[in-house]
Amino acid sequence: MEMNYKNTYKLSMDDPQGFWGKAAEELIWDKKWDQVLDDSNAPFYHWFNGGMLNTCYNAIDRHVNEGRADQLAIIYDSPVTNTKQNFTFRELQDEVACLAGVLKSLGVEKGDRVLIYMPMIPQTAMGMLACARIGAVHSVVFGGFAAAELATRIDDAKPKVILSASCGIEISRVIEYKPLLEEAIELSSHKPTNTIIFQRPQAEAAMLEGRDIDWVSACEKAEPADCVSVAATDPLYILYTSGTTGIPKGVVRDNGGHAVAMLWSMRNVYNVQPGEVYWAASDVGWVVGHSYIVYGPLLNGNTTILYEGKPVFTPDAGAFWRVIDEYKVSVMFTAPTAFRAIKKEDPKGEYIKKYDLNNFRALFLAGERCDPATLLWAEDLLHVPVIDHWWQTETAWAIAANCLGIEALPIKPGSPSCAVPGYQVDVLNTDGEEISAGEIGSIMIKLPMPPGCLPTLWNDDERFISSYLSTHPGYYLTGDAGYKDEDGYIWVMSRIDDIINVAGHRLSTGAIEEVISAHPDVAECAVIGAADQLKGELPVGLSVLKSGVERDVAEIEKEVIALVREKIGPVCSFKKIVTVARLPKTRSGKILRGTMKKIADCEHYKMPATIDDPNILDEIKVALKTIGYA
Numbered sequence: 001m002e003m004n005y006k007n008t009y010k011l012s013m014d015d016p017q018g019f020w021g022k023a024a025e026e027l028i029w030d031k032k033w034d035q036v037l038d039d040s041n042a043p044f045y046h047w048f049n050g051g052m053l054n055t056c057y058n059a060i061d062r063h064v065n066e067g068r069a070d071q072l073a074i075i076y077d078s079p080v081t082n083t084k085q086n087f088t089f090r091e092l093q094d095e096v097a098c099l100a101g102v103l104k105s106l107g108v109e110k111g112d113r114v115l116i117y118m119p120m121i122p123q124t125a126m127g128m129l130a131c132a133r134i135g136a137v138h139s140v141v142f143g144g145f146a147a148a149e150l151a152t153r154i155d156d157a158k159p160k161v162i163l164s165a166s167c168g169i170e171i172s173r174v175i176e177y178k179p180l181l182e183e184a185i186e187l188s189s190h191k192p193t194n195t196i197i198f199q200r201p202q203a204e205a206a207m208l209e210g211r212d213i214d215w216v217s218a219c220e221k222a223e224p225a226d227c228v229s230v231a232a233t234d235p236l237y238i239l240y241t242s243g244t245t246g247i248p249k250g251v252v253r254d255n256g257g258h259a260v261a262m263l264w265s266m267r268n269v270y271n272v273q274p275g276e277v278y279w280a281a282s283d284v285g286w287v288v289g290h291s292y293i294v295y296g297p298l299l300n301g302n303t304t305i306l307y308e309g310k311p312v313f314t315p316d317a318g319a320f321w322r323v324i325d326e327y328k329v330s331v332m333f334t335a336p337t338a339f340r341a342i343k344k345e346d347p348k349g350e351y352i353k354k355y356d357l358n359n360f361r362a363l364f365l366a367g368e369r370c371d372p373a374t375l376l377w378a379e380d381l382l383h384v385p386v387i388d389h390w391w392q393t394e395t396a397w398a399i400a401a402n403c404l405g406i407e408a409l410p411i412k413p414g415s416p417s418c419a420v421p422g423y424q425v426d427v428l429n430t431d432g433e434e435i436s437a438g439e440i441g442s443i444m445i446k447l448p449m450p451p452g453c454l455p456t457l458w459n460d461d462e463r464f465i466s467s468y469l470s471t472h473p474g475y476y477l478t479g480d481a482g483y484k485d486e487d488g489y490i491w492v493m494s495r496i497d498d499i500i501n502v503a504g505h506r507l508s509t510g511a512i513e514e515v516i517s518a519h520p521d522v523a524e525c526a527v528i529g530a531a532d533q534l535k536g537e538l539p540v541g542l543s544v545l546k547s548g549v550e551r552d553v554a555e556i557e558k559e560v561i562a563l564v565r566e567k568i569g570p571v572c573s574f575k576k577i578v579t580v581a582r583l584p585k586t587r588s589g590k591i592l593r594g595t596m597k598k599i600a601d602c603e604h605y606k607m608p609a610t611i612d613d614p615n616i617l618d619e620i621k622v623a624l625k626t627i628g629y630a
């Protein structure tokens with residue numbers, strides 16, 4: 001029987017054990033699983049129970065042993081430092097084994113956590129793989145987060161060792177990482193035993209004797225470490241993501257299910273064959289980087305590109321086309337915001353004409369809603385399918401996509417297409433009933449979710465249940481709202497919680513509000529995600545000062561902006577705040593953030609029936625106008 005989308009999807013639903021068991025056979029296992037899916041402790045599900053394997057072995061060593069030793073595994077391209085560097089699978093194996101040896105010599109064992117706070121350099125991927133090699137659990141923290149955010153993650157994951165670098169580079173700005181790391185260690189209650197620091201020539205980090213270890217010299221002296229067999233259900237990594245409070249959620253990823261999902265998705269979603277060059281232009285600090293800069297492509301025997309630069313200004317809006325041409329990229333993945341940035345600088349696509357994109361087959365976009373105008377613009381200029389797909393940190397891979405490796409479905413701009421095999425996606429109303437095509441509701445995934453999706457939250461089974469599984473029993477709450485159309489296409493329209501999406505980065509407005517409220521002059525505040533042409537959304541603050549405060553308002557606003565940058569980080573892009581006399585609330589005291597967002601975005605809004613004083617909305621409109629909204 002010829003496999004198309006429909007029958008592949010049906011097979012995955014009718015016989016998930018057979019479907020994923022077959023997919024798992026593509027990996028090298030030290031011991032075969034006893035059960036493909038263990039559902040004896042639902043709603044906690046475990047894939048490939050009893051199986052033993054090593055993710056690093058499957059991502060590197062197996063390719064060295066199977067004839068890919070001299071193929072490039074990683075291409076590092078850094079326009080911000082004018083550096084290009086290649087690593088074959090054999091070279092990557094040597095580097096990773098030595099770094100794993102250093103970790104072992106510091107007492108890091110299977111199950112211990114290692115935190116990685118690093119920029120987009122190959123050593124970051126090596127750090128992740130070195131952990132996987134010895135069964136340690138990595139927790140990568142994005143470089144754009146501030147010390148306080150880093151400290152929260154140190155306290156939650158309790159790493160024995162932290163890997164870091166002396167600096168990151170943002171276009172031409174050198175950002176010293178070591179002072180941020182020192183501040184975070186100072187702030188956290190848990191202290192790592194050691195740090196391993198990769199010195200970059202752009203900024204030399206001061207080292208603390210006895211605790212800090214120089215990356216390069218330690219690797220030179222290290223005894224290479226071999227792969228350690230771990231259980232399929234053992235954790236591979238923790239990745240923190242914004243929840244609805246200031247405390248991030250530690251999404252756990254297992255080894256077995258993750259490796260199976262990564263490999264399957266490379267071939268079936270992205271349609272990439274071993275040996276090809278695959279490029280995800282994102283950051284290793286996000287799930288896209290974990291899945292599709294590091295694990296997915298390497299597990300599939302692809303060459304992956306680590307790009308330390310931006311889509312524009314490094315040096316121009318032709319940066320992406322240059323990389324695609326130079327390395328013969330087959331398939332690329334990035335966020336729509338990157339394409340909006342290029343479109344803004346080069347609306348007619350003049351730069352594309354300078355490059356040869358003959359090898360380029362498809363562009364995948366995710367991380368935020370893809371506006372049809374950007375998708376059509378890209379399609380028009382690139383002459384390849386532009387595929388919007390939808391997923392989240394929790395799932396590690398696509399929930400809805402046009403699976404090019406199975407069958408290319410017609411593209412409907414604005415929709416990430418249909419549910420990927422393995423996911424039963426239902427749109428439910430507040431009573432938990434399925435609603436008809438075209439009606440907006442909460443998008444949920446029927447349990448069990450396929451391999452690769454989070455088995456739980458780090459050290460917090462209870463929060464896992466309360467955050468994701470308690471709304472409607474038997475379903476996982478994605479937090480997204482939208483609808484399915486008559487053809488089964490999914491349309492993801494908005495969030496149902498306080499999460500906003502800024503340049504593909506997921507942020508909690510609640511967390512920003514917590515920081516603003518901590519300013520001594522602020523009585524209360526609200527943060528809304530206002531529409532932004534480039535970044536999709538931008539956080540905008542409205543604050544009410546404590547009575548009796550007579551300081552200059554502009555001065556206080558500046559301090560609040562600086563405080564958010566200091567406590568959460570620059571990645572938040574929090575630059576607009578306005579002081580108001582009062583905030584609109586319902587009679588029960590709930591701040592009407594949704595209505596304020598509509599006012600900011602110049603959208604029609606209905607006067608909420610429960611509002612305590614309708615006149616406030618006019619005041620809010622006037623205030624938002626002063627900072628360029630409404």
Ligand code: COA
Nearest residue numbers: 143144170282286288311335337338341367503504570571
């Ligand atoms: N370390 C320190 N600071 C960082 C950082 C890092 N790793 N990454 C970003 N920042 C800073 C930026 O310098 C910027 O600071 P500024 O406000 O002082 O200018 C701020 O955080 C916001 O960064 P960013 O959202 O990246 O905005 P930008 O204006 O620098 O670039 C885009 C805008 C669209 C070009 C950029 O967001 C982009 O390339 N996105 C690609 C998509 C992507 O990676 N998505 C992630 C998930 S797929």
Ligand code: AMP
Nearest residue numbers: 366367368369389390391392393492506
């Ligand atoms: P993150 O966990 O940071 O990857 O963010 C996941 C969230 O980003 C999702 O829950 C959605 O709200 C949003 N998102 C990601 N991809 C898409 C997409 N293709 N269309 C619409 N929203 C998306």
